[in-house]
Amino acid sequence: MMHTKTVAEMANDLAxxxxxxxxxxxxxxxxxxxxxxxxxxxxxxTKEQALAxxxxxxxxxxxxxxxPLTGIPMAQKDIFCTKGVKTSCGxxxxxxxxxxxDATLIERCNQAGLVMLGKANMxxxxxxxxxxxxxxxxxxxxxxxxxxxxxxxxxxxxxxxxRLAPIATGTDTGGSIRQPAALCNLTGIKPTYGRVxxxxxxxxxxxxDQGGIFGVNAxxxxxxxxxxxxxxxxxxxxxxxxVPDYRKTLNDSLTGLRIGVPKEYFAEGLNSQVAxxxxxxxxxYEKLGAVIKEISLPHTNMSIxxxxxxxxxxxxxxxxxxxxxxxxxxxxxxxDLIDLYKRTRSxxxxxxxxxxxxxxxxxxxxxYYDAYYLKAQQIRQLIRQDFVEAFKEVDVILGPTxxxxxxxxxxxxxxxxxxxxxxxxxxxxxxxxxxxxxxxAGFVNNxxxxxxxxxxxxxxxxxxxxxxxxxxxxxWHKRMPEGF
Numbered sequence: 001m002m003h004t005k006t007v008a009e010m011a012n013d014l015a016x017x018x019x020x021x022x023x024x025x026x027x028x029x030x031x032x033x034x035x036x037x038x039x040x041x042x043x044x045x046t047k048e049q050a051l052a053x054x055x056x057x058x059x060x061x062x063x064x065x066x067x068p069l070t071g072i073p074m075a076q077k078d079i080f081c082t083k084g085v086k087t088s089c090g091x092x093x094x095x096x097x098x099x100x101x102d103a104t105l106i107e108r109c110n111q112a113g114l115v116m117l118g119k120a121n122m123x124x125x126x127x128x129x130x131x132x133x134x135x136x137x138x139x140x141x142x143x144x145x146x147x148x149x150x151x152x153x154x155x156x157x158x159x160x161x162x163r164l165a166p167i168a169t170g171t172d173t174g175g176s177i178r179q180p181a182a183l184c185n186l187t188g189i190k191p192t193y194g195r196v197x198x199x200x201x202x203x204x205x206x207x208x209d210q211g212g213i214f215g216v217n218a219x220x221x222x223x224x225x226x227x228x229x230x231x232x233x234x235x236x237x238x239x240x241x242x243v244p245d246y247r248k249t250l251n252d253s254l255t256g257l258r259i260g261v262p263k264e265y266f267a268e269g270l271n272s273q274v275a276x277x278x279x280x281x282x283x284x285y286e287k288l289g290a291v292i293k294e295i296s297l298p299h300t301n302m303s304i305x306x307x308x309x310x311x312x313x314x315x316x317x318x319x320x321x322x323x324x325x326x327x328x329x330x331x332x333x334x335x336d337l338i339d340l341y342k343r344t345r346s347x348x349x350x351x352x353x354x355x356x357x358x359x360x361x362x363x364x365x366x367x368y369y370d371a372y373y374l375k376a377q378q379i380r381q382l383i384r385q386d387f388v389e390a391f392k393e394v395d396v397i398l399g400p401t402x403x404x405x406x407x408x409x410x411x412x413x414x415x416x417x418x419x420x421x422x423x424x425x426x427x428x429x430x431x432x433x434x435x436x437x438x439x440x441a442g443f444v445n446n447x448x449x450x451x452x453x454x455x456x457x458x459x460x461x462x463x464x465x466x467x468x469x470x471x472x473x474x475x476w477h478k479r480m481p482e483g484f
Contacts, residue, residue, distance in 0.1 A: 001356065002019065002027045003027065003028065003031060003119075003163040003166070004024075004163065004480070005166075005215075006166070006216055006217060006219065006220050006469055007072055007166050007167050007179040007215065007219075007220040007223055007224070008219050008220060008223060009071070010024060010072055010166060011068055011069060011072060011223070014061065014066075014070070014071050014072070015061075015066070017456050020054075020058045020071075021054040021055075021057040021058050021061070021070070021071025021073075021115060022051060022054045022055055022058055022123065023070075024054070024071065024072075024073060025050050025051060025053075025054035025071075025073045025115050025117070025121045026051070026054075026070070026340060026426055027346050028073045028117055028164065028165060028166070029045070029047055029050060029051075029117065031162075031163065031164050032045055032117060032118065032159075032164045032165075033045075035162055035164060035484060036164060038140070038145065038160070039139060039140050039142060039145075039158045039162055039164070040114070040121055040136065040137050040138065040139050040140060040155075041075075041120060041121055041139050041149075041154075041155040041156075041158040041159040041162070041164060042075070042117075042118045042119065042120055042121060042123075042155060042159065042164075043078045043086070043088055043090070043117040043119050043120070043121050043134075043136050043155070044078070044085060044088075045117065045118035046085060046116055046118050046119070047118075048227065049085070049115060049116065050115050050117050050118075050292060052459065053110075053113075053115040054071060054073070054115045055118065056113075056257050057070045057071035057113045057115060059354045060073065060113060061484030064099075065112055065162060066113065067112050067113055068112075068113075068114030068223060068226070069112050069113060069114050069223060069224070070112070071113060071115060071146075071228060072113075072114055072115065072166065072167070073114075073115045073116075073117050073165060073166060074109065074114050074115065074116060074117065074165055074166065074168055074169070074224075075116070075117050075118060075119075075120045075155075075156055075159045075160070075164070075165035075167075075168035075169070076106060076116050076118075076119055076121070076156075076168070076169050077120050077153050077155070077156050077168070077169050077170050077171060077483045078090060078119035078120055078123055078155070078200055079119065079122060079126055079171050079201055079202050080103040080105055080169065080200060080202075080211070081099035081101060081102060081103045081106070081201075081202070081397070082099055082102060082103070082104050082106050082107075082119065083100065083101055083102045084097055084098060084099070085098065085119065086098055086099075086119070087088075087099040087119065087202070088119075088124040088135070088136075088385060089122070089124065089125050089126070089202045090121060090123055090124040090125065090126075090133070090134040090135055090136065090152075091124040091135050091313055091348070091349065091350065091353070091398070092135045092347070092348050092349075092350070093124055093295045093322050093328045093329045093348035093349060094202075094322075094328050094329070095135065095329065095456070096328070096329065097328055099200075101200065102200060103197075103199060103200020103201055103435060104197035104199040104200055104202065104232045104235065105169060105196060105211050105228050106420075107200065108227050108228050108230075109169075109227060109228065112227040113169035117164075117165050119167070120153070120155030120156040120159055120165075120168060121134050121137075121139045121154065121155030121158075122134060122138055122151070122152050122153055122154065122155050122156075123151040123152035123154070123176075123352070124349070124350045124352065124353050124354055125202070125204050125315070125319065125335060126152040126171055126173055126176060126204040126209070127152065127204060127315070127352050127353055127356055128151040128152050128200075128352055128419075129150065129151045129152070129175070129176075129179060129420070129422045129423055130148035130150065130151045130154070130407070130409075130412065130419065130422075131148060131149055131150065131151040131152065131153075131154025131155065131158075131180070132148060132151070132409060132410070132413060133151070133152075133351070133352045133353070134155075135329045135349055137404065138409050139154040139155045139158050139172050140158065140409070141154075141158060141160070141161075141183060141184060141406050141449060142158055142161045142162040142184065142187065142481040142483075142484055143183075143184065143406065143446065143447055143481045144406065144446075144447065146408055146409060147407060147408055147409060147447070148182075148183070148404040148406055148407060148408075148409055149161070149180050149184050150176075150182065150183035150184065150402075150406065151176060151179070151180060151407070152171070152173075153168075153170030153171060153172070153176050153177055153180050153214070154180050156168035156169060156180070156214050157170070157180035157183070157184040157186055157188070157214055158180075158184060159180060160184070160186055160214045160215065160216065160340065161184035161185060161186055161480075161481060162481060162484040163333055163480065163484060166215075166216070166220070166429065167213065167214065167215050167216075167220055167221075167223075167224055168213070169211060169212070169213060169224075169228070170188065170211075170212055170213070170214055171201060171204075171209055171210065171211050171212065172190035172209075172210050172211075172426075172430065172436075173204050173205050173208045173209050173210075173216075173311060173430060174208065174307055174395060174426060174427040174430050175188065175401075175423040175425075175426025175427060175429075175430070177190045177212045177213070177214065177353070177438075178190055178401050178426050178429075178436055178437070178450070178452055179401060179402055179422065179423060179426055179438070180214075180449075181214055181400045181438040181439075181450055182401035182438045182448065182449065182450020182452075183402065183405065183406040183447075183448060183450070184406075184448060185219050185395040185440045185448035185450075185476065185477070185479060185481075186214050186215065186216065186438075186440070186477075187214070187215050187216065187217050187218050187437065187438070187439045187440070187463070187467060187471075187477060188212065188213065188214050188215075188221075188438045188450075189212050189213050189225065189435070189436075189437040189460065189463065190210055190212045190430070190435060190437070191210060191211075191212055191225065191229060191435050191460050192210075192239070192427065192433060192434060192435045192457050192458050192460065193207075193208075193210050193237070193238055193430075193433035193434075194209070194210075194237050194238055194239035194433075195229050195230075195435070195458065195460065196210060196212065196228050196229055196230075197211070197228075197230075197231075197232035197234065197235045197238050198210070198211065198235050198237060198238070199232055199234040199235040199238075199289075200289040202317040203314075204251055204311070204314070204315050204318065205310065205311040205312075205314035205315055205316060205318070206224070206237070206314055206318065207237075207310070208307075208310070208311060208314070208430045208431070210430070211228065212369060213225060213228070216477060216478075217467075217468070217471050217477050218250065218437075218464045218465075218467040218468035219247065219250060219468060220374070220472055221246075221437075222246035222247045222250060222464045222468075223246075223247065225246050225460060225464075226243070226245060226246050226247065229243045229246075230243045239458070241458060244461050244471050246460060246461050246480050247293055248304070248461075249461045249462070249464075249465050250465055250468040250469075251465075251469075252465050252469075253289065254285065254288045254289050254290050254465075254466065254469050255288075255289030255290075256289065256290075257285075257289070257290040257291065257395050257396070257466065258290070258291050258292065258293060258393065258394040258395045258396075259282070259285055259290050259291065259292050259293070259394060259395070259396055259397070259398050260293055260294075260295035260390055260393065260394030260397045260398070261282065261292060261293070261294050261295065261297065261397075261398055261399065262294075262295050262297045262300065262390075262397060263294055263295070263296055264297050264298070264301070265297075265400060265425055266278075266399070266400075267401035269312040269403050269421070270400060270403050270404075271403060271404045271405070271444065273444040273445075273449075274402075274404060274405065274449050275400065275402065276442075277441050277442030277443075277444065277449040277451070278398070278399065278400050278449075278451050280441070280442060281398070281441045281442070281451050281470065281474075282398065283475055284470060284474060285398070285466075285470065287413070287473075288469055288470075288473065293393065293394055295390050295393060295394060295397070296386075296390075297386040297390060297428070298386060299379065299382045299383045299386050299388065299396075299428075300377045300380070300383075300386075300424075300428060302383065303383055303427045303428035303431055304374070304420055304421065304423070304424060304427060305379075306376040306379040306380055306383065306431060307330065307376075307423075307427045307431060308359065308420060309359075309363050309372050309373060309375075309376035309431070310355040310373070310376045310377065310380065310431070311356070311360075312357070312358075312359040312360030312363065313360040313363045313364050313372075313373050313376075314355075314360070315356050315357060315360050316356070316357045316359075316360030316361045316363075316364060317360070317364070319349075319353070319357055319441070322344070322345065322348065322349075323340070323341050323344060323345070324341065324343075324344030324345075324348075325340070326410050327346060328348065329347070329348040330344055331343035331347055331348075331372040349425070351418075355416065363376075366461040380431045380432075380462060382476055383428050383431050383432055384431065384432040384433070386428075387428075387434060387454070387456070388430045391456045394452060395455075395462065396453050396454065396455050396459075396462065396463065396466055397453065397454040397455075398451060398452070398453050398454075399425055399451070399454075400425055400449070400450070400451060400452065401426065401450035401452040401463050402422055402423075402425065402426075402450060403421070403422065403424060403425070404422070405444050405445070405446055405447035405448065405449060406448075407422075425452060426452065429452075429454055433458060434454055434455065434456065434457060435454070435455050435458070435460050435463055436450070436452055436453065436454045436455075436463075437453050437460075437463045437464070437467055438450040438451065438452050439451055439453070439467045439470065439477065440474075440476035440479075441474075441476060441479045442476055443476070443479075448476075453466055453467065
């Protein structure tokens with residue numbers, strides 16, 4: 001059962017020649033063929049390309065030129081431009097767009113010898129918390145096919161949870177890696193803003209978007225982060241800082257580690273059974289020698305209103321390029337230029353994208369910029385300051401990733417505000433530009449619960465270490481959904 005192994009185990013097996021990359025890749029392609037349609041987790045499956053890459057990986061290994069992840073299959077979120085492959089961003093607007101170049105993240109994965117199985121389904125332009133906003137239809141949660149996997153990176157999360165891919169990339173603008181990781185029983189890391197290049201990643205909100213990873217456990221996430229992290233001169237927001245080997249510190253002791261638990265994260269709105277799972281996780285950390293301290297992040301309740309001004313404002317600006325002129329969808333027989341713009345955009349964008357463009361355009365319009373956008377940016381600074389103060393007293397912050405387990409498909413479709421509230425614990429991390437990780441912490445009614453750990457700038461190694469140690473003493477992350 002190759003698919004039940006971790007990436008680290010697969011890498012060891014490939015090195016020991018227990019099977020070839022072609023055999024491993026074929027195994028996952030067969031699983032995608034068998035289960036993929038049911039989950040709707042892939043937009044494009046790149047079968048021929050994957051087998052060719054796997055063949056090349058085997059040749060490299062034979063020649064003694066293999067890296068740690070050479071020949072390991074993976075899924076890429078369909079937001080990363082991939083040369084010669086449709087890159088749709090889950091939208092009708094880009095349904096016909098074949099990217100002429102590779103995003104830096106794709107380039108680095110290719111150089112490391114990873115094998116792309118396909119492009120994973122996602123909320124249109126990464127806007128959503130449930131993966132119901134895709135032009136290609138909703139993705140289903142492998143733990144319960146009537147429920148959402150979380151969004152916007154739900155396709156990536158569902159694919160890894162059902163072991164249709166051993167590892168996958170995602171992007172996180174307000175929780176879009178951590179929230180699906182929590183709802184699908186995965187380890188999902190959103191690195192510090194600037195740690196992973198955004199070049200070739202289709203923009204939603206440029207000051208918030210960050211690429212990251214879904215893995216079965218922290219060690220697998222560390223392996224892939226070693227590949228994709230690092231400075232990129234093509235991205236002006238990329239951090240020019242050395243990248244540590246994230247695997248090196250996984251086994252560091254947690255004795256004396258100071259864990260902050262924000263009281264605001266355990267207030268009204270949190271499912272009490274989810275809270276119980278998090279409290280159990282805290283007890284495990286105490287046994288491992290960590291010191292628990294209650295802290296306060298007083299501006300937490302302002303994160304959602306601030307985010308839903310800043311993100312739509314930036315999306316309104318970024319999405320103005322989709323006008324039917326240069327690339328992407330174009331309406332039929334436009335009467336004139338204005339008709340071309342209007343019909344292309346109204347036909348090419350889905351409901352949630354239009355909603356956010358409208359909010360953002362309003363917030364940036366004359367007379368409202370100071371009242372909304374500027375005010376939201378000031379609140380953003382207060383939120384960041386809360387974290388700065390907290391990290392003077394603690395090393396990491398722990399709490400729930402989501403207020404509840406996965407909800408039913410369609411349950412919140414007509415209530416966008418209720419949908420937005422499902423990101424209450426994740427959004428402030430993006431506003432502050434900090435790294436965050438979600439890891440499996442239990443089950444409520446057979447549905448996964450995730451705990452979130454937040455670190456100070458560029459402390460990904462510490463977060464992975466803290467989760468890895470927890471995973472040495474628990475087995476939540478080893479559980480797989482039935483039927484897969």
